[in-house]
Amino acid sequence: MSSSIIELEHVDAGYPGAVILHDVSFEVKRGEVFILLGGSGCGKSTVMKHMIGLNPVLAGTLRVAGMEWSAKTRDELFHKIGVMYQSGALFGAMTCLENVMLPLEEFTRLRRAERRDRAMSLLADVGLADAADKLPSEISGGMKKRAAIARAMALDPEIVFLDEPSAGLDPISSSALDDLVLKLRETKGMTFVVVTHELPSIFKIADRAAMFDKARRGMIALGSPSELREKSEDPFVRKFFNRGESHGKSG
Amino acid sequence: MKPFEAVGRRACEYAASMRENLAFLGETTVCALSILARPRRFRLGDSALAFERASFDALPVTTGIGFLLGLILAFQSAAALKMFGVEVYVSDLLAIALFRELGPLVTAIVLAGRTGSAFAAEIGAMKVNEELDALTTMGLPPVRFLVMPRVVAAVAAMPILTIFAELAGLIGGAIVLRMMNVPPSVFWRHVADVSTVFTISFGLAKGAFFGALVAIVGCAAGMRTKSTADGVGRAATSAVVGGIVSIAVADGLLAYLCYLWNI
Ligand SMILES: Nc1ncnc2c1ncn2[C@@H]1O[C@H](COP(=O)(O)OP(=O)(O)O)[C@@H](O)[C@H]1O
Ligand SMILES: [Mg+2]
Numbered sequence: 001m002s003s004s005i006i007e008l009e010h011v012d013a014g015y016p017g018a019v020i021l022h023d024v025s026f027e028v029k030r031g032e033v034f035i036l037l038g039g040s041g042c043g044k045s046t047v048m049k050h051m052i053g054l055n056p057v058l059a060g061t062l063r064v065a066g067m068e069w070s071a072k073t074r075d076e077l078f079h080k081i082g083v084m085y086q087s088g089a090l091f092g093a094m095t096c097l098e099n100v101m102l103p104l105e106e107f108t109r110l111r112r113a114e115r116r117d118r119a120m121s122l123l124a125d126v127g128l129a130d131a132a133d134k135l136p137s138e139i140s141g142g143m144k145k146r147a148a149i150a151r152a153m154a155l156d157p158e159i160v161f162l163d164e165p166s167a168g169l170d171p172i173s174s175s176a177l178d179d180l181v182l183k184l185r186e187t188k189g190m191t192f193v194v195v196t197h198e199l200p201s202i203f204k205i206a207d208r209a210a211m212f213d214k215a216r217r218g219m220i221a222l223g224s225p226s227e228l229r230e231k232s233e234d235p236f237v238r239k240f241f242n243r244g245e246s247h248g249k250s251g
Numbered sequence: 252m253k254p255f256e257a258v259g260r261r262a263c264e265y266a267a268s269m270r271e272n273l274a275f276l277g278e279t280t281v282c283a284l285s286i287l288a289r290p291r292r293f294r295l296g297d298s299a300l301a302f303e304r305a306s307f308d309a310l311p312v313t314t315g316i317g318f319l320l321g322l323i324l325a326f327q328s329a330a331a332l333k334m335f336g337v338e339v340y341v342s343d344l345l346a347i348a349l350f351r352e353l354g355p356l357v358t359a360i361v362l363a364g365r366t367g368s369a370f371a372a373e374i375g376a377m378k379v380n381e382e383l384d385a386l387t388t389m390g391l392p393p394v395r396f397l398v399m400p401r402v403v404a405a406v407a408a409m410p411i412l413t414i415f416a417e418l419a420g421l422i423g424g425a426i427v428l429r430m431m432n433v434p435p436s437v438f439w440r441h442v443a444d445v446s447t448v449f450t451i452s453f454g455l456a457k458g459a460f461f462g463a464l465v466a467i468v469g470c471a472a473g474m475r476t477k478s479t480a481d482g483v484g485r486a487a488t489s490a491v492v493g494g495i496v497s498i499a500v501a502d503g504l505l506a507y508l509c510y511l512w513n514i
Contacts, residue, residue: 052388078390089381103389148385 005030005159005191006051011060013047019058020046024219026210028159033185033192033205035225037240038212044195045086047212048161051193052083065158079107082152086163086195088144090136096123096147097132103154122150125180127173142169146177153184160184162194166201174198178205199241211237268475272493275394275471279402282394298400305366306408310415313361317416320357321345321423329431338431342441345424350446350454354417356502358409359461363494366408367469370401371490374473375483383474393474402466409462410455417454453514457505464501465494 004027014020020043028034036044049055050062053069065080067073090099100119104110110118123132126146131139139147145165152160162181166174178201184190196202202209202225209228211221213236221228221237229241286293324345329338374397377383383393425438472490476482508514 049384054384054387075390078388081388083385083388085381085385087381089385091382091385092377092380102391106389106391 003029005065006193007061007063009061011050011062012058013043013050014058015046015055016058020217021212022218023060024212025060026219026222028191028193029207031185031189031191032207033181033194035202035206035209036193036195036212037197037202037209039214042212042214044212045163048163048193048195052081052161053077079155080158081161082155082157082159083161084145084148084152084163084165088136088141088148090144090147090151092136095133095135096128096139096150099136099147100151100154103151107155119150119154122153123147125153126150127176140168142173145169146173149177149180156188157190159191159193162192162196164195164197166196166198174201175204181205211240271475272468272471275474276467278394279398279467282392282399283402286395286399292395293403294396294400297397298403301370301401301404302407304369305362305404306411309361309365309408309412312365313358313412314415314419316357316361317349317354318419318423320353320416321349321420322427324348324353324420325424325427329427333431338428339433339437339441341424341428342433342438343445345421346442346445347450349417349420350450352454352502354413354420355409355454355458355461356498358413358416358458359465359498360495362405362409362412362462363465363469363491363498366405367465367490367494368487370466370469371473371476371486372483374398374470375476375486378474378476379478379482398467398470398474401470402463405462405466406459409458413455413458457502461498461501464497468493468497
């Protein structure tokens, strides 16, 4: 089994007729926490949508678990991934608990009580045990995201994609989320691909990160967070990390 | 040149949306067949909810419109038939028109306005909220999950709505004729004489078919929703317009086929 679980080779990312990022190449290693960085609108969610098989890449190759996305590999690959979307994307007609139970209902042979227990323990992991019976419209944006994370974890996927999980979270739940990510990686060997801007969180959980720039329409840096902070020559990268640094010192 | 350009662009857009609709129809058909093979995959609960909204909640409107339709038709045709002293034949005319044509047609148009638009808005809102993406990456195809239950609900609702609208229309006609001194017993005997089980069930089957069209066009409009401020509204509009147009086209084709085959 190769050590990289996601490989991008000279990928043009974007939508039909609109290339957002040119010639992106990187790989995500099995069991690592990989961060996608960059200003808003630079294409982080776009790259993620390619990785999770929603949109085909415009050029180059993208492999997940050694397979390219195609009609034949789709179903197999979908079972390897769990996704938390930027908006949470909870099903509005179902309670949080039902949202988490849905994948269990569709893809496992667990009995109803077992499904319920499993869903409750997932919700407890993200600190939402007492909101289990609430509808998505009755909870805050941060809570929606955490419920969506619980849903993404339900089937123990190999790779978990989180699109801005900490946006809209208070620092304490954000840090609890980081702990959860590290714990899951430790106990289940899950791989994480995370879009985030939170420097403390990046330094706490990230093994490596890729940074994109909207103006240059491409990837501008790749490496571990401390490498990026200390060795990068790129003014944009320096600015991103130094701004965080001065924040950290003054606070 | 501007107007020509605009017409050309519109034509291209229309052709593209037709192509998408056809592709969607294919996907829906494949999904329906796969559900026939494995019925356990059907979302019965979702379908029951959609059925309740499409049928019982719509009953007052469709029945009311059917009643008024019968009333108006009876008045209009009675005026002409009275000249020959044969108002009583209004009953025959009404029964044939309602059972064969107007019952299913008018009910389906109401369904397009009420249910087709609701399907488009529901699915459109889910699309904007990335819920369709979430279903897809969970390995649950939105067509099986969202479209099939709604199509089945609309197909099941249409015959019920249609028969109520037809009966209400006949009651409207009976009232008009009563005013022209044709006793209800005579009216109903005439109706019974011209209505065969075949005519009535053919009309109901046609209604069910229109129901499938409305639901498929509505769901397709929902799935095409763009994430703009007016995206969901546009999807609902296009569901109603597309639904009514496809009902009209299908009805025309059916009328022609019936004529060819002497039905
Ligand atoms: N469906 C789409 N079609 C065309 N362009 C899009 C679409 N969705 C997003 N974009 C564009 O792609 C760019 C990157 O968007 P996105 O990946 O969502 O950014 P972010 O890095 O903030 O997640 C934006 O400029 C946006 O306008
Ligand atoms: Mg984004």
